[in-house]
Amino acid sequence: MMGMLIRGAAVLTMEKPESLLPDGEIIVEGQYITHVGPAGSVSPERTFERVIDARGMLAMPGFVNCHTHAAMTLFRGYADDLPLMQWLQEKIWPVEERLEPEDIYWGTMLCCLEMMRSGTTTFADMYFHMDEAARAVEKAGLRASLSRGMIGLSPGAGEALDYSRRFIRDWHGQAGGRITTMLGPHAPYTCPPDFLHRVMEVAADLKVGIHIHIAETRAEIEEIRQKYGKTPVVLMDEVGLFEFQVLAAHCVHLDENDIRILAEKKVGVAHNPESNMKLASGIAPVTRLLAAGALVGLGTDGAASNNNLDMMEEMRSAALLQKVATMDPTALAAFDALSMATANGARVLGLHDVGLLKPGYKADIILINLDQPHFYPRHDLVAHLVYAARSADVETVIIDGRVVMEKRQVLTMDEEEVYHEVQKRSQRLVGTGL
Ligand SMILES: N[C@@H](CCSC[C@H]1O[C@@H](n2cnc3c(=O)[nH]cnc32)[C@H](O)[C@@H]1O)C(=O)O
Ligand SMILES: [Zn+2]
Structure with missing residues (x-):
């Protein structure tokens, strides 16, 4: 298995407040994270099935x-x-x-x-x-x-x-x-x-x-x-x-x-x-x-x-x-x-291999687009995430090692079909049709 490399992102592992890599590399193999390190920590000789260029993004646990x-x-x-x-x-x-x-x-x-x-x-x-x-x-x-x-x-x-x-x-x-x-x-x-x-x-x-x-x-x-x-x-x-x-x-x-x-x-x-x-x-x-x-x-x-x-x-x-x-x-x-x-x-939830970006943990990773006005200046990304971020800043979502949303395109669900079914059913249930 060759796995997937995410590079160029600021990486917030969530282990400690100070464990933020300004330019990090993450390897995902199968469902798991197998490597998290600074830029250059992965051998340039190594090849991957997929490389995500995440410059301008922040990677953190979902x-x-x-x-x-x-x-x-x-x-x-x-x-x-x-x-x-x-x-x-x-x-x-x-x-x-x-x-x-x-x-x-x-x-x-x-x-x-x-x-x-x-x-x-x-x-x-x-x-x-x-x-x-x-x-x-x-x-x-x-x-x-x-x-x-x-x-x-x-x-x-x-x-x-x-x-x-x-x-x-x-x-x-x-x-x-x-x-x-x-x-x-x-x-x-x-x-x-x-x-x-x-x-x-x-x-x-x-x-x-x-x-x-x-x-x-x-x-x-x-x-x-x-x-x-x-x-x-x-x-x-x-x-x-x-x-x-x-x-x-x-x-x-x-x-x-x-x-x-x-x-x-x-x-x-x-x-x-x-x-x-x-x-x-x-x-x-x-x-x-x-x-x-x-x-x-x-x-x-x-x-x-x-x-x-x-x-x-x-x-x-x-x-x-x-x-x-x-x-x-x-x-x-x-x-x-x-x-x-x-x-x-x-x-x-009793899930002991979820919630951190760390080798051995499940690869549940989100990429947040930092190239936006409300993320400048870059003093403290943790504070920005809690006090300034909004959900539309989430660009890419990886769950269990699989890319399920990319550049805000959901890959696993048909959005129009979901809206249609929900609208129809809620009308029947509560009797309102807007
Ligand atoms: N009525 C179901 C079983 C209950 S499922 C969980 C229930 O929690 C209800 N619920 C949602 N939010 C809250 C809350 O904040 N407090 C208490 N119950 C809630 C929800 O509407 C749902 O009925 C049956 O047919 O057996
Ligand atoms: Zn509840």
């Missing part, structure tokens, strides 16, 4: 979106400006009842298209009809951790758990390892402890992680306190959930004890600042979580509560929100926000 509901792109702009419980119960759950499996395929495809075009290479999804979501991911070429969301209180809970078990067996490690799976009990207020015990049995049996929403709103804290006399985090800990690899979305309303538990049990937290702001759920104590040593990644949540899947915007929102919430401009510095969006996000 973004990892730690929490979304991919096919909710179908409901973007359908129900806005409502609090979470009302939004879910009155607006979202009724239209979700009407979703057909093929809708999920196209909704997930639109999600993949939007993510790829904004530099996201990996995402964690919790939804249903997950076979269709997996097929879309397989076709689109992204990396994803997929879970079938389960409402433990619903009459269909047993069926959802059976589906999950079968789905995990069918899909875990598929698409050359791009697809992994988790169990998806929705939240402590929809999944009582007896159901969570059944979920944990399956998790132990199939050796997969658990993706759940925790402590998203004050209403949830109140409801759990009234029912169980404790916080959602303590309840989940006592149930034994944190003995597993857990991806906990939101974690907005936490006390000091909750923060200590999340850090100690190495729970992966998915922080979703824009969804939390839009639904007025609150501000997650990210600064305190990080100070306590907790593992925190970044997510967009579904497109119906954000309303886009843009990780650059999310990163910027995360940093700005922590600063204003703590009244401390040093809070969530640029490199920390960038780590949450890449390397730490991968760890939150």
Whole structure:
């Protein structure tokens, strides 16, 4: 195998803030990165199947979106400006009842298209009809951790758990390892402890992680306190959930004890600042979580509560929100926000060879076009990425060693077909035709 050489780019490996090569060389062989070094580190005699001249670009790991509901792109702009419980119960759950499996395929495809075009290479999804979501991911070429969301209180809970078990067996490690799976009990207020015990049995049996929403709103804290006399985090800990690899979305309303538990049990937290702001759920104590040593990644949540899947915007929102919430401009510095969006996000998903540009890591690489006004002067590229960049700056996307977008041309999906299918289906679902 001769592999692919990327040369001429500034290379941000994300290992340390100072590990930026102003002019670097990256070799990709198969799915993996096999070399990262300065210009001239690759022998001129060596030949490659493909050489990408990336002068004027910055190479960095693709973004990892730690929490979304991919096919909710179908409901973007359908129900806005409502609090979470009302939004879910009155607006979202009724239209979700009407979703057909093929809708999920196209909704997930639109999600993949939007993510790829904004530099996201990996995402964690919790939804249903997950076979269709997996097929879309397989076709689109992204990396994803997929879970079938389960409402433990619903009459269909047993069926959802059976589906999950079968789905995990069918899909875990598929698409050359791009697809992994988790169990998806929705939240402590929809999944009582007896159901969570059944979920944990399956998790132990199939050796997969658990993706759940925790402590998203004050209403949830109140409801759990009234029912169980404790916080959602303590309840989940006592149930034994944190003995597993857990991806906990939101974690907005936490006390000091909750923060200590999340850090100690190495729970992966998915922080979703824009969804939390839009639904007025609150501000997650990210600064305190990080100070306590907790593992925190970044997510967009579904497109119906954000309303886009843009990780650059999310990163910027995360940093700005922590600063204003703590009244401390040093809070969530640029490199920390960038780590949450890449390397730490991968760890939150339990992916230990994703999120850094380093030999032995999966070749999930994005090239960002630096030849633009908002990237001058070139003082600090890390600060530029967090505070000045926008998603349209992403030129080229490589996932699992394969070029899937080049010069902003998506190579794996037919964009027009995706738009057409999504428009048609969302009209049927929510009855609006623009
Ligand atoms: N209703 C499904 C299972 C739930 S999938 C995951 C659910 O999470 C919902 N969801 C989306 N965003 C949020 C959020 O921020 N908090 C809580 N739930 C959300 C989403 O609408 C979806 O219904 C069934 O038929 O079994
Ligand atoms: Zn969610």
